[in-house]
């Protein structure tokens with residue numbers, strides 16, 4: 001049975017994914033966390049306030065709950081990120097870096113969504129291949145390409161089970 005830690009669980013994807021995973025693995029095996037209180041998630045299972053930019057606290061949660069899988073959903077999305085690129089890089093990249101490092105130290109798998117924002121104006125638009133020109137012009141897209149490369153690196157270098165999917169735009173009717 002998996003023990004899952006979700007960081008950034010209170011957003012559009014997490015608010016749908018947490019109940020779904022709890023339905024599969026049991027509520028107590030899915031620990032939802034976010035930098036802010038999330039009432040709905042806390043009512044249905046374990047919830048902690050956790051800043052993913054604090055690797056010590058993330059490692060502590062992983063150890064306390066005996067976690068083997070981390071879902072990193074922390075993000076500053078495209079439009080907000082473009083208004084403050086420095087903050088977007090800090091949040092998007094360091095939440096991922098901390099997730100990967102904690103995973104390396106505690107032998108966890110890591111899932112992090114990528115995005116079609118990882119493509120750019122020079123990417124082929126029809127039948128876009130998996131491996132192709134990726135020159136995004138937004139800081140969000142640049143973070144996503146970097147995140148894909150960093151996740152691959154942790155897999156190749158350390159054997160961590162890192163996975164990702166390039167999602168299109170997703171809007172939750174819960175959030």
Ligand SMILES: NC(=O)c1ccc[n+]([C@@H]2O[C@H](COP(=O)([O-])OP(=O)(O)OC[C@H]3O[C@@H](n4cnc5c(N)ncnc54)[C@H](O)[C@@H]3O)[C@@H](O)[C@H]2O)c1
Nearest residue numbers: 008010011012013035051052073074075113115167169170
């Ligand atoms: N929604 C989409 O259209 C879409 C598309 C492609 C990829 N994605 C990716 O999926 C993931 C989740 O996206 P989303 O739409 O749920 O985003 P969202 O903005 O709705 O949620 C992000 C969550 O991260 C939390 N957060 C921010 N800083 C944090 C920190 N320091 N520590 C802990 N939590 C923090 C926020 O409070 C929020 O609840 C992201 O990686 C995003 O890039 C989303």
